[in-house]
Amino acid sequence: MEAAMSAKPSHVPLPSFSGLRQSAKAEPFRVLRLAPRRAPAAVRASAGGNTKLPAGRRLRVAVIGGGPAGGCAAETLAKGGVETVLIERKMDNCKPCGGAIPLCMVDEFDLPQDIIDRRVRKMKMISPSNVSVDIGRTLKPDEYIGMLRREVLDSYLRERAEKNGASVINGLFLRMDRPTGPGERYRIHYTRYDGRVTGEPATLEVDAVIGADGANSRVAKAIGAGNYEYAIAFQERMKIPEEKMAYYEERAEMYVGFDVSPDFYAWVFPKCDHVAVGTGTVTHKGDIKLLQDATRRRAGAKIDGAVTFRVEAHPIPEHPRPRRAVDEVALVGDAAGYVTKCSGEGIYFAAKSGRMCAEEIVRGSENGTKTITEADLRRYLAKFDKLYWPTYKVLDILQKVFYRSNPAKEAFVEMCADDYVQKMTFDSYLYKRVNPGTPLEDLKLAVKTIGCLVRANALRNEMAKLS
Numbered sequence: 265m266e267a268a269m270s271a272k273p274s275h276v277p278l279p280s281f282s283g284l285r286q287s288a289k290a291e292p293f294r295v296l297r298l299a300p301r302r303a304p305a306a307v308r309a310s311a312g313g314n315t316k317l318p319a320g321r322r323l324r325v326a327v328i329g330g331g332p333a334g335g336c337a338a339e340t341l342a343k344g345g346v347e348t349v350l351i352e353r354k355m356d357n358c359k360p361c362g363g364a365i366p367l368c369m370v371d372e373f374d375l376p377q378d379i380i381d382r383r384v385r386k387m388k389m390i391s392p393s394n395v396s397v398d399i400g401r402t403l404k405p406d407e408y409i410g411m412l413r414r415e416v417l418d419s420y421l422r423e424r425a426e427k428n429g430a431s432v433i434n435g436l437f438l439r440m441d442r443p444t445g446p447g448e449r450y451r452i453h454y455t456r457y458d459g460r461v462t463g464e465p466a467t468l469e470v471d472a473v474i475g476a477d478g479a480n481s482r483v484a485k486a487i488g489a490g491n492y493e494y495a496i497a498f499q500e501r502m503k504i505p506e507e508k509m510a511y512y513e514e515r516a517e518m519y520v521g522f523d524v525s526p527d528f529y530a531w532v533f534p535k536c537d538h539v540a541v542g543t544g545t546v547t548h549k550g551d552i553k554l555l556q557d558a559t560r561r562r563a564g565a566k567i568d569g570a571v572t573f574r575v576e577a578h579p580i581p582e583h584p585r586p587r588r589a590v591d592e593v594a595l596v597g598d599a600a601g602y603v604t605k606c607s608g609e610g611i612y613f614a615a616k617s618g619r620m621c622a623e624e625i626v627r628g629s630e631n632g633t634k635t636i637t638e639a640d641l642r643r644y645l646a647k648f649d650k651l652y653w654p655t656y657k658v659l660d661i662l663q664k665v666f667y668r669s670n671p672a673k674e675a676f677v678e679m680c681a682d683d684y685v686q687k688m689t690f691d692s693y694l695y696k697r698v699n700p701g702t703p704l705e706d707l708k709l710a711v712k713t714i715g716c717l718v719r720a721n722a723l724r725n726e727m728a729k730l731s
Contacts, residue, residue: 314634322347322632325625326452326470327430328437328483331359331414332611333597334476335421336373337618342429344626345633349468350425351454353436358415359578361497361611362533362540364516365410367694369612373619379420381536383408385514390562391677392521392670399680402687407694411516413535417611434458435466437477440486442591450592472592472636474621476614479579481599490586492601494579495528495608496549498556499542501535501574504567511566512539520673523558527667528608530559532567541567544608546582580608583656589641596621602652606659606667612696613652620644655692 317323323346327338330352341348364384369375385408387399426432434457441451450470455463475483479494512534524530530543541563543555560567584601588594596602597614604610621644626632628640666676679685 314628314630314637314640316634317632323472323625323629323635324349324449324470325472325474326351326450326468327474327476328452329476329478329481329597329599330355330422330432331357331418331476331478331597331614332421333599333614333618334474335418335425335618336615337474337476337596337622338425338430338432339421339428340619340622341625342425344622345631346622346626346629347632348425348430349433349470350422350430351433351435351437351452352422353434353457355419355422355434356415357418358413358501358574358576359418361414361499361578362531362542362608363412363414363417363535363611364533364609365412365611366609366696367407367410368696369615370410373615375417376420379416380410380412382411382512382534383514384411384516384534385409386516388515388517389677389680390517390519391674392523393674394562395674395677397677397681399686400690402683402690407690408514409516409694411533411535414611421615436463437482439482440473472625473594474618474625475593475595475599476597476618478598479581481595483593484585484595484599487587487590487593489588489590489595492585493546493582495544495546495582496552497542497544497576497578497580497608498552499540499576500556500572501538501540501576502567502570502572503538504571505569508566508569509534509537509539517563517566519559519562520667520676521562522670524555524562527663529667530555530562532559532563538573539567539570541570542576544580552577580610583660589638589645591638592636592641594621594641594644604656604659606663607693609693616652617644617648620648655696 325341325346325348327334327341327348327350330338330350334350334352338348338350363381365380370380385400385403387409388396389399390396422432433454435454436457438453438455440453443449450473452468452470452473454466454468456466457463473483475481475487477483481489484490512532516534517532519530519532525543525545525548527547528544531541533540541556541559543552543559545552545555548555560570581598581601581603582605585595585599588600596617598610600617602610602613602617604613621641624640624644624647625636628634628636628643666672666679680689
């Protein structure tokens with residue numbers, strides 16, 4: 265109903281998770297530094313250029329999806345003078361996500377200290393044969409991996425977007441009609457709930473759309489964005505005895521092995537008063553519950569007495585979609601496929617892509633006073649790919665090399681024991697930058713990598729003979 269959006273709608277109060285946030289002492293942070301490289305991206309400008317909007321009307325953008333990508337996009341648009349409507353169906357959504365964020369994200373996105381449940385400074389990497397390696401020795405006293413709950417983070421980002429002028433609607437996006445001629449707009453069809461069990465049909469006309477609606481994005485389907493391989497993440501939230509929770513005070517665990525995942529890893533990550541135990545796989549989705557049972561067995565006595573209070577499962581994209589911008593519609597976050605292989609990281613890239621996309625819309629529309637074209641959205645894609653394409657490529661190669669067999673996973677864990685590997689890994693993860701190492705250390709690392717892989721292949725050959 266277009267008339268309903270001519271002014272900011274009244275709202276039924278939506279669930280807020282601000283009461284679940286933790287109080288914490290402020291800690292210093294490092295400033296993000298990026299060393300960009302570029303990946304080629306074709307640019308196709310839409311027909312016509314940016315034109316002035318009628319007097320008294322602002323550019324209106326619909327953001328579909330209220331996770332980190334949608335929340336950050338909506339906030340940036342609203343701050344930039346663009347009329348912004350964010351549509352999210354599940355205001356209390358608890359995505360099956362490890363919930364780890366890099367240190368730079370706290371500072372860059374101005375996240376409050378109390379939104380972080382745990383500060384992980386110790387990580388155990390556990391091999392298929394249960395050889396464990398302690399990771400984190402190279403961390404400085406003020407460095408850590410932040411652990412949080414998605415329901416708290418997502419709610420905070422949506423509320424902040426609303427405070428900055430975005431309209432937040434509890435609704436389910438159904439489909440959209442694309443413009444058929446000059447001067448026409450996109451018509452969004454959705455079911456509006458506003459906290460009610462039974463929704464009612466509604467429509468909304470907008471000038472552009474940002475699809476931030478996850479791996480099963482309906483916006484992506486509407487623009488023919490193409491498919492991708494996806495993983496299934498399965499996670500249980502568990503309360504464990506207090507004395508066992510103390511073990512996970514600043515510690516997280518990652519398990520590798522074909523028993524817990526043929527092509528990914530399993531985890532035990534600490535939350536505010538519980539642990540998240542989960543696993544993921546691309547190739548054996550039908551076996552996900554068996555893999556989860558194996559993960560619980562591997563964790564063993566450390567989670568004895570656990571009581572599961574929530575079970576979560578969700579698809580996770582494995583690579584960017586073939587098309588991420590068509591006309592005045594762009595994809596961000598999981599909808600665009602921005603989850604890294606090997607590590608499975610997606611929260612930071614979702615928030616960053618949402619913000620970058622919105623910045624280009626604000627810039628192209630001159631703070632909401634002009635229309636935008638596909639060329640504006642393509643600039644967002646070019647900048648994002650230039651910054652992060654190398655990261656996706658390197659992690660893709662690492663997954664193919666080290667996750668292909670149990671012996672290769674043993675080699676991977678052995679590699680993780682090296683201080684130089686840990687330092688380079690944490691610098692890359694925590695600050696989203698890659699600092700060049702010394703030639704001598706790089707040479708030593710190359711020799712060590714080859715040695716680990718040779719031993720892994722030798723072990724595999726011996727195992728084949730025995731079988």
